Amino acid sequence: MNSPLAQPPQLIDLSTRSTLEDYQDLAQAIGLRKISCTVEEVPHHELGSITRATATAVIPNPWLGTGTSQDLSERTEAIAPLLAKLLSDRLLNALGGAEQVEAFGKAALVGSDGELEHAGALIHTPFFGNLLREALGGTSIICFVDGRGVPGESLRVPMWHKTAAATRTHYQTLELSLPDAPHAGEIAVIAAASSGPRPHARIGDRTTDRTVTSEILKGIQL
Amino acid sequence: MNYRKLVTIVEEIATEGGRPVDPVARVVIVAAVFDNPWAGQGFVEDLNPGIDSAASDLGALLAPRVIEALGAPLQAYGKAAIVGLDGEVEHGSALIHTLKFGNHFRDAAKATTLLPAVEKRGQAGVQFDIPLKHFTDATIRSHHQSVEARIADAPHPGEILIALAGATRGRPQERLAPLSTEQ
Numbered sequence: 001m002n003s004p005l006a007q008p009p010q011l012i013d014l015s016t017r018s019t020l021e022d023y024q025d026l027a028q029a030i031g032l033r034k035i036s037c038t039v040e041e042v043p044h045h046e047l048g049s050i051t052r053a054t055a056t057a058v059i060p061n062p063w064l065g066t067g068t069s070q071d072l073s074e075r076t077e078a079i080a081p082l083l084a085k086l087l088s089d090r091l092l093n094a095l096g097g098a099e100q101v102e103a104f105g106k107a108a109l110v111g112s113d114g115e116l117e118h119a120g121a122l123i124h125t126p127f128f129g130n131l132l133r134e135a136l137g138g139t140s141i142i143c144f145v146d147g148r149g150v151p152g153e154s155l156r157v158p159m160w161h162k163t164a165a166a167t168r169t170h171y172q173t174l175e176l177s178l179p180d181a182p183h184a185g186e187i188a189v190i191a192a193a194s195s196g197p198r199p200h201a202r203i204g205d206r207t208t209d210r211t212v213t214s215e216i217l218k219g220i221q222l
Numbered sequence: 223m224n225y226r227k228l229v230t231i232v233e234e235i236a237t238e239g240g241r242p243v244d245p246v247a248r249v250v251i252v253a254a255v256f257d258n259p260w261a262g263q264g265f266v267e268d269l270n271p272g273i274d275s276a277a278s279d280l281g282a283l284l285a286p287r288v289i290e291a292l293g294a295p296l297q298a299y300g301k302a303a304i305v306g307l308d309g310e311v312e313h314g315s316a317l318i319h320t321l322k323f324g325n326h327f328r329d330a331a332k333a334t335t336l337l338p339a340v341e342k343r344g345q346a347g348v349q350f351d352i353p354l355k356h357f358t359d360a361t362i363r364s365h366h367q368s369v370e371a372r373i374a375d376a377p378h379p380g381e382i383l384i385a386l387a388g389a390t391r392g393r394p395q396e397r398l399a400p401l402s403t404e405q
Contacts (some may be wrong), residue, residue, distance in 0.1 A: 021293070022246060025321040036233040040374075043225070090232075154347075154372070175374035177349070 014082075019089045026082050031060045033186065038185060042199060050196040052174050053094035054157055055087040058181040058188050061114040063121075067196055072121040087191040088135035092111045098137035100195045103170040105159035106132065106142050107190040109149035111182040119146045121155035122189050138162030149188070151179050157192040168205045169197035223279040225256040226381065229373050232291050238394035247394045249369045250291040251352065252284045253302070253385035255376040258392045262380070269316045277317050281326030284386045294330040294390040298365040300354040300370050302385040305343045306377035314382055315341050327386055333357035352387040355368050361401050364392035 012025065019026060032173060040054045062075040095101055106118035106129070129142055141191070143165070145160045154177040161167035174192050182188040235247040259272035266272070289296060301324070302313025319324060324337050338353040338360075349372045356365035369387055377383040 024236070024242070024246070027241060028244070031237065033237040034233060034235045036231065039230040039232075041228040041230075043227075094230075152349075175347075177347075177372040177374075179370035179372075 001199075009042040010045075013015075014085050019086050020093055023086060028084060030079050030082050033058045033060070034154070034181070035086060035090070037094060038210075039094045040174070044196070044199060047196050050194065050199060051095050051100070052159075052192070053091050054174055054176050054190055054192045055090035056103060056176070056178060056181075056188055056190045057083050057086055058178075058186055059083070061111060061118055061185050061187050063115070063118050064113055064185050070117065072117065076125055077127050080122050080125060081131055082129045083122060083134070083189050084131035084191075086097075088132050088190070091191055091193040092135065095193055095195050098135065101119050101136045101138070101193045102196055103159040103160060103172065103194040104132070104136050104138055104142055104162045105144060105157050105192040107145045107155060107157045107192070109147055109153055109155065109178070109182050109188045109190075111174045111184040111186045112150060113184040114146060114148070114187060116148060117144065119148070119187055122187060128189075133162075136193055140165040146207050149178070149182055151178070151183060153182070153188075157190055159192055166206055168203060169195070169201035172198050223254070223256070223276070223283050225283075226255045227255050227280050227376065228283075228287075229253045229255075229376075230287060231371060232292055233369065235394045237384075238304075239286035241395065243394040245294075245391070248292055248294065248390045249354075249387065250288050250290065250389075251369060251371050251387045252287040253371070253373050253376075253387050254280060254283060254382055255373065255381055255383050258306060258313055258380055258382045260310075261308065269312070272313075273316050273322065273405040274319055277320050277323040279321040280317060280372060280384050284384070285326040285330040288327070288386050288388045292388050292390055296357055296388040297391050298317055298332070298354040298389040299327060299331060299333060299337055299357050300352045300387045301327070301337045301339045301351070302352045302371070302383070302387070303341045304338070304348060304350055304377055304383040305341075305387075306381045307343060307345055309343065309382060311343050313339050314384070316381065316394070317384055331357055331388065335360045346378055347372055352385060352390050354387055356392075362392075362399050363401050364396040365389070367393045
């Protein structure tokens with residue numbers, strides 16, 4: 001594997017540093033090709049507005065050419081925390097801080113030369129998920145999509161409430177297109193956040209649902 | 223200015239051609255989606271009242287947001303008008319090809335050149351590329367570039383999407399001889 005991370009280790013403290021402006025060292029460590037942030041603001045009659053954002057990092061697949069028995073843990077532990085930091089910094093900047101985040105989600109698309117498991121490795125372990133969850137002030141499992149994709153791919157990133165995943169008002173997705181990414185040998189890693197619920201959520205919740213089972217199929221009215 | 227949504231896209235290019243881009247190249251698009259001022263009116267001969275009702279407000283809405291999101295001095299810029307399927311391309315052109323719109327961006331960016339533009343009609347989610355040129359000298363070849371965009375769920379048939387784009391520098395890894403070397 002040709003990874004710059006194999007070079008002599010340099011210890012840095014990322015816990016308090018912003019990566020919005022100064023991140024060339026991180027970019028080079030993971031081979032970051034580009035990072036983009038899309039922010040959508042929708043006026044809302046009660047909330048003023050709802051802001052939803054995605055942040056996407058595109059990096060070379062560190063496991064290209066390796067087989068399905070390759071241990072993915074070493075590269076995952078080295079790369080995923082940097083991605084979580086770069087992406088969460090941009091989401092927090094877009095929404096105005098963790099207290100503004102109500103829902104979150106994540107995604108990964110691996111280019112056609114990679115394995116689905118490579119995409120999963122970068123978002124489905126604590127080295128990404130726990131850091132993203134902590135940065136955004138959440139406690140829920142983070143919902144996701146993953147898959148293999150081609151440049152120009154369009155996807156819908158799912159989000160749900162960051163501390164109460166079953167909160168129906170906050171089930172929502174954010175549509176995102178990825179110009180020129182991921183290339184065949186790349187992986188695109190995405191994090192998403194919303195400052196609010198769906199604009200006009202009005203389909204009840206678990207607390208208001210009556211009991212529904214397949215018994216209702218016995219008396220369907222047409 | 224009433225809009226359905228406002229979308230800001232910030233793209234940072236850190237590597238191109240296998241080499242680091244230093245400083246990182248930052249390109250920003252800010253797009254507003256709103257009702258076509260001429261929707262449902264048939265062929266409107268005089269577009270000026272509609273232009274007066276929206277063009278300046280649009281420029282004032284979008285321009286400062288591009289500058290703020292760039293976070294560094296603007297060096298190249300461009301604009302876009304994407305008209306929903308029930309409108310005319312001329313409706314989009316009307317809103318961006320007026321000094322009432324563009325001067326907001328030129329003033330905010332301390333720019334002097336005309337803004338290169340894309341105008342088209344399309345369905346919601348249509349892909350478009352915004353051309354950008356240097357902000358004070360449109361012949362500077364290093365800054366000829368474009369940025370790709372696709373705004374989800376916009377424009378609807380009765381809407382228009384208007385966008386401004388700005389870049390902090392020329393193309394990543396630009397290395398073409400200037401125009402003057404061929405004259």
